[in-house]
Amino acid sequence: MGRAIFLEEHEPSNNIDEICYPFFDYDNIPDEDYIQVDTEDLGYNGRKRKEDILRHASNLNIPISLLKKNKYISFEKQIDLILKLRGDETF
Numbered sequence: 585m586g587r588a589i590f591l592e593e594h595e596p597s598n599n600i601d602e603i604c605y606p607f608f609d610y611d612n613i614p615d616e617d618y619i620q621v622d623t624e625d626l627g628y629n630g631r632k633r634k635e636d637i638l639r640h641a642s643n644l645n646i647p648i649s650l651l652k653k654n655k656y657i658s659f660e661k662q663i664d665l666i667l668k669l670r671g672d673e674t675f
Contacts, residue, residue, distance in 0.1 A: 613630075614658065614659070615633075615637050615658070615659035615660070616651070616655055616657070616658055616659040616662075618630065618633055618634040618637055619634065619637060619638070619648060619651055619652055619659070620652060620655055621634075637659065640663075641663070644663065644666070644667070646662075646663065646666055650662075650666075
């Protein structure tokens with residue numbers, strides 16, 4: 585189905601039955617991944633979870649664009665840091 589290029593030694597495997605893509609094949613992915621995926625690409629449970637995440641960020645007045653830009657930092661850690669900085673009068 586495609587070509588793989590390896591930059592190091594690799595043992596070929598011919599017994600791969602399927603390749604799973606977390607966004608489409610699992611119901612439980614990290615929160616920060618939900619906000620990166622288009623809603624129409626998620627299943628029912630994923631859409632519900634994404635709505636919950638967006639609502640939570642909106643209630644805290646945190647722009648989703650900010651959370652998306654920091655996609656390699658966990659959603660909860662980003663929120664914790666934002667709330668801490670908001671509460672720090674010296675910042």
